[in-house]
Amino acid sequence: MKVMKKIGFVIRLVLGVILLTTVACEDNDSGPKGEYEKGVFVVNEGNFLDADGTVSHVNTTSGIVTQDIFGLSNDERALGDVVQSMTIDKDLGFIVVNNSNKMEVVNVNTFESVYTLSDLAMPRYFITYKGKGYLTEWVSYVDPGHVAIIDLESQEVIETITTDDGAENIIEHEGELYVSNSSSNTVSVIDPEEEEVIKTIEVGNGPGAFVVDAENQLWVICGGGMDEEWNPLNDGKLVRLNPAESDDAVSNSVTKTIELNMNVMAKAVINKAGNQIFFAKGKSVYTLSTTATEGPSAALITEAAVTSFYGIGIDPETDMLYLADSKAFVGNGEVYRYNTSGTAVDHFSAGRGPNGFAFRK
């Protein structure tokens, strides 16, 4: 009996400890992790060579906008020169700083610096997939771009895969990586297992952002090109690609092209329902249904006060549209919010040259 009691006690003790630990863990998970646990981040690239790029935080509950949160959390340190993009993966924020040739990795809840990945080569956009990091880099003004594969444990570049000129946006879709090559007219498809380009698809001049629609089809927006005298070719387009299939002949090919008949900003977002694509040019925002066959006949929004839209985002939970006005980089930029029907919600100041957004989920 005594033994049994003792065993019972031990069991209870062990159980208790486990329970306690579990509760503690749950406490940890549910407690506040930091000021920036929720909300929206505005990426302000700053003025080229001024090294004044920042990230602003928008508290979507209180409406409070906090500027330069990296400086605030890191003793006024500057984030760097041309903050190109920000990607969130769990509790880490990956901030790509183009002309400083580095990636600052922060605790996204507190924005305290975790580590810095240096000696990059004109880095642009970043994603994580299966425990590895994939970073597009222009490499130089004369070399073709590539994707750098980053070991997130050792925090170093372990491999590079050359794509095409101006490797820009990157997305994982159906187990393959798609890279838009902004200085050319192609999208490179990469097999992450083999670490090689398996297909190069011609899409249109100046490809940029990707979106995935409700039908699980991948779209890429092409900003359009310039002629020899730098006049716009007005050949921007939305291009739909089918995902990889077993039949190599038809996988990863263009299944639809919507001519926009103008040059546009090579950035696009899609609504929560996955059937409405939004993009911008100048002071205007346009939308197209994924079933559309021709470009938009009119703008959804035209904001007279805006200098030129330079970034677009959509809150994946609320479908709130975020548009960034760079204000020609002469001062701090402005962020405008609209609902998907184009009704203005509000606007607020950001940092210098806002170019995009990152959303907490």
Added chain:
Amino acid sequence: MARIVFLTGLCLLYATTFAQVADTTYLDEVRVYGIPFTSFSTGSKIEQIKTGESVETLSDKLIDETSLYLKTYGNSQLSSITMRGTTASQTAVLWNGININSPTLGQTDFSLIPLFLMDEISIRYGTASALYGTDAIGGSIMLGQSPARFNTGVNATLFQEAGSFGKWNMGVKTTYGNNRWEFRTKLYRASIENNFPYTSKAVGYSKEQNHAAVLNYGFNQQVHFKISQTQQISLDGMYTYNFREIQPAVTNDQGNETLRDKDLRLGLKYQNNSRLGIVSITTAYANSDQDYYDDATSNTTSQQLTTLATMDVSVGQRTAFRYGGSFSHFAASSENFANDVTDNRGDVFASVKQMIHTNWIINLNVRQSFYNGEHAPFAPTLGTEVYVVNTASNKLTVRGQAARGFRVPTLNDRYWLTGYVPSVKPEDAITVEGGVQWFRSKGTWQHTVDLGMYRTWADQMIVWRMNDDDVWVPSNLQKVNIHGIELNAKATLAASAYVFKGNVIYSYTRSINQKGLNELDQSIVDKQLAYVPVHSGRVSFSVIRDLWRFDSRLNITGLRYTQLDNQESLDPYGLLDASIGKTIQSRKFSISINAEVNNILDAYYENLKNRAMPGRNYSLSLLLNFNDQ
């Protein structure tokens, strides 16, 4: 000889009196080189900078000696000027009277102008397009050579300097003059590693500057020939080479951009003091060759050929006229132009100066400039000076001026591939200014106080902004109203074996932007222009005893906004410098040794956001002079 000194002094003095100018035409010998560009400046403020005795850039010299703000991209790096709250393109830079602002960029990099190769540098504040043509809105910087003196025998100068962060500078100058010829040869070399340590908040730790080394060298050859008692011809040739690693921002560890500049300038000047007046003809050729390297090399070249002719005529003792014209041909080639581009500019101008009374002068200058079939705004200047008190020991001068200035669009503004907008118009500005200067000399005490105020309305200013297709294009979008106050007070006191010198300079500059980004935008309206300090000043103090000399100066630069919406700014800073020197003299030789400490307070400061500047630094220099006479 007295007259020679008299006339040499003429171009140094800002308050040129009428009688002196009238005198020039009656001289037997031609001694007017340089004078024509200041003598019709009635009512304006002019300062002279000492040159030729040290190897340094014009940028560094102006930072040290004036309260002007130069936006420098690092130590010995690209440096652009702002005068009286205007932009870097609104200062005319003239070499032997000819505008040498880059025809493509429309401005001058002041770190590329070596002081050692210049005999004279003067700074004229304010709008003066009637005299100097395009770009002379905020001010004009005149670089040039001093008049030939002839019969100087052999003179030689050797300068050597070693300083912190791998600074090695040297210069050699020799001159020879007999009664018909004068030769001057100058050579210099300057280099700095620029591996200075700094701690900036933006980085968070102490680091050493990398990729900021600079190498400069160059030479100048002058030949002056007296054809006859009334005719002189002068040749001035200058070549400068500059190679620099472009200093990266503090946040950037790597840097691979470099800039290499080669500049060749040739000037030929003929002067004839005829019975009809003084005829002066200058022909200048400038060739600029720049390689910018960033992964690949991009080359920009430009050529300029200018002829400038003036005629100075005096009528009686009270009236002087000048009239003339200039013609320039430009050619430029760059991968940023669809084709090689050329441009022609012509100017006609006239001036009259009238002594109303022995103590009252008025001066009217007019100019019409043409470029590529277009015409620039007609630019008049009306200036006056009144000598309220005018004795040898006590002079009180009141001055006033109203002027219109312009800046014609540069080749980049008109032909840059991405921004081809043929409709860009010239910038247009009006300035009114007034001031008072009091000179007093009493026993061993002497002082000069100069106080001035000005207002400038600058319109049609050309700015490059991104259009809806994300292409940068120029347009006449900016309008700026400027007002300011300038004070310059200096005093000298000789007490037994000592001479004490003090100088206080202060500038107040409000340069206020008037137009938003569009009709609805107010974010940049009524805001101070970026990188124009509202307050800047300088205090200097020197003690001279026999052959010893101590100099100290404190330069203070106020807060500067880094953005036109005035949301971000750089902190004010003060730079304290001191030097001590001794001269040893023999009959034909003199040797001066000078030890200098700069930025004694070891202040961390930036002239351009996130570009580090060096902390406390030292230098030791030696100046050896040989004079045959």
